Amino acid sequence: MKKKGLLIVISGPSGAGKGTVCKEYLKNNPETILSVSMTTRQPRRGEVDGVNYFFTDVATFERMIDEGGFLEHAKVYGNYYGTPKSFVKENLLAGRDVILEIDIQGALQVKEKFDEGVFIFIVPPTMEELKRRIQRRGTETPEELLRRFKSAYEEINFITRYNYLVINDSVKEAAKKIEAIVVAEKCRVDRNSDFYTNLQGGIDNAISIHR
Amino acid sequence: MKKKGLLIVISGPSGAGKGTVCKEYLKNNPETILSVSMTTRQPRRGEVDGVNYFFTDVATFERMIDEGGFLEHAKVYGNYYGTPKSFVKENLLAGRDVILEIDIQGALQVKEKFDEGVFIFIVPPTMEELKRRIQRRGTETPEELLRRFKSAYEEINFITRYNYLVINDSVKEAAKKIEAIVVAEKCRVDRNSDFYTNLQGGIDNAISIHR
Numbered sequence: 001m002k003k004k005g006l007l008i009v010i011s012g013p014s015g016a017g018k019g020t021v022c023k024e025y026l027k028n029n030p031e032t033i034l035s036v037s038m039t040t041r042q043p044r045r046g047e048v049d050g051v052n053y054f055f056t057d058v059a060t061f062e063r064m065i066d067e068g069g070f071l072e073h074a075k076v077y078g079n080y081y082g083t084p085k086s087f088v089k090e091n092l093l094a095g096r097d098v099i100l101e102i103d104i105q106g107a108l109q110v111k112e113k114f115d116e117g118v119f120i121f122i123v124p125p126t127m128e129e130l131k132r133r134i135q136r137r138g139t140e141t142p143e144e145l146l147r148r149f150k151s152a153y154e155e156i157n158f159i160t161r162y163n164y165l166v167i168n169d170s171v172k173e174a175a176k177k178i179e180a181i182v183v184a185e186k187c188r189v190d191r192n193s194d195f196y197t198n199l200q201g202g203i204d205n206a207i208s209i210h211r
Numbered sequence: 212m213k214k215k216g217l218l219i220v221i222s223g224p225s226g227a228g229k230g231t232v233c234k235e236y237l238k239n240n241p242e243t244i245l246s247v248s249m250t251t252r253q254p255r256r257g258e259v260d261g262v263n264y265f266f267t268d269v270a271t272f273e274r275m276i277d278e279g280g281f282l283e284h285a286k287v288y289g290n291y292y293g294t295p296k297s298f299v300k301e302n303l304l305a306g307r308d309v310i311l312e313i314d315i316q317g318a319l320q321v322k323e324k325f326d327e328g329v330f331i332f333i334v335p336p337t338m339e340e341l342k343r344r345i346q347r348r349g350t351e352t353p354e355e356l357l358r359r360f361k362s363a364y365e366e367i368n369f370i371t372r373y374n375y376l377v378i379n380d381s382v383k384e385a386a387k388k389i390e391a392i393v394v395a396e397k398c399r400v401d402r403n404s405d406f407y408t409n410l411q412g413g414i415d416n417a418i419s420i421h422r
Contacts, residue, residue, distance in 0.1 A: 120398075121400070123407070123410060126410070127410055156407060156410060159400055159407045160400060162400050163399065163400060164395065164398040164399060164400060165398055165399075165400050165403045165406065165407065166398055167406070176394075177394060177395075177398055179391075180390075180391040180392075180394035180395045180398075181391075181394075181395040181398060183387075183388060183391035183392075183395070184375065184388075184391045184392040184394070184395035184396070185395070187331075187375040187376055187377055187388055187391075187392060188374065188375055188376075189332070189370055189371060189373050189374060189375060189376050192376045195376065195378070196334070196367060196370045196376065199334060199337070199338055199367060
């Protein structure tokens with residue numbers, strides 16, 4: 001039986017560097033599948049259906065919500081965004097790891113529906129650094145900046161709902177830590193019940209051959 | 212505050228290759244401390260006190276048992292063997308990882324006293340391979356061999372008490388998996404409560420500086 005893949009959920013406050021860390025991980029692990037979100041917003045120039053997003057209409061999206069077709073979904077500025085359950089599950093069943101880069105509200109929704117995922121919280125080394133990273137983007141007003149800090153502060157309370165904390169002081173090191181986490185998770189006893197059941201079956205043969 | 216080291220417990224049935232895997236791990240991670248057992252048996256030629264074992268007398272050993280001075284202990288062929296708690300705890304407090312290679316009965320005793328250790332069960336790829344490895348040693352009678360298989364069979368039931376299962380089909384790969392497990396465990400949220408408490412403290416500064 002083919003071993004199931006792992007759902008790797010990369011989350012954390014905005015400004016933590018989730019996206020960069022994911023890209024670095026995918027560069028070193030090209031067999032891992034990046035989860036593609038579904039959205040009702042219009043495609044932008046150059047965006048490809050099934051690559052950047054699955055583009056769909058509101059009626060289809062809402063029917064999928066009713067049918068429980070999303071691991072998580074949200075409405076942002078009037079557009080729906082969500083993670084289709086089937087895309088993730090089909091890849092996992094085929095033995096492929098799936099990585100999902102997502103904000104904290106989304107990750108908590110996924111955790112309720114798919115607790116066997118690996119939930120990784122990315123944080124900046126200090127809140128000062130997070131502040132610098134948010135400021136560096138240079139697009140926010142002082143009020144908007146303050147709102148985002150406060151939001152990051154509240155979000156940090158959710159760390160305890162995650163399995164792992166990865167400090168993003170170096171993108172390369174953070175991606176390596178995620179690689180170690182994936183190797184380790186695949187060794188967890190509760191993910192290997194098939195193997196040790198088979199191993200026990202093997203002893204009967206070993207004993208009878210020996211006799 | 213210095214971060215505590217990790218207690219890495221390497222266990223599994225005899226013939227699984229615990230010793231070889233530990234040696235390989237220590238070769239690549241020379242800063243990790245190998246736990247030294249205490250025993251009441253006589254030193255053999257070339258054995259050094261504090262390196263191979265801590266050698267002691269029965270009265271001292273039994274007093275230490277009464278005082279709860281061992282993480283685990285056992286009497287084998289009339290001699291005591293045990294893992295002194297103080298040696299392990301002092302190294303962990305100094306921030307050094309400690310590796311403990313131990314049979315299954317011993318590991319289960321350690322788990323009762325020190326649940327925050329990382330418990331790794333080493334298995335051969337198949338029971339057939341375990342059989343070959345036990346036979347290759349060439350010292351056992353057929354009856355003794357059969358007894359050891361049956362014992363290995365019973366011991367495999369204890370896998371569920373461990374955190375990780377590492378298949379020893381290649382010593383190098385098995386040691387690398389243990390390295391990944393150690394990196395991952397150090398990222399576990401429940402081992403990093405100090406860090407995220409500090410991170411939350413930092414936001415107050417970040418906000419006030421910003422204002």
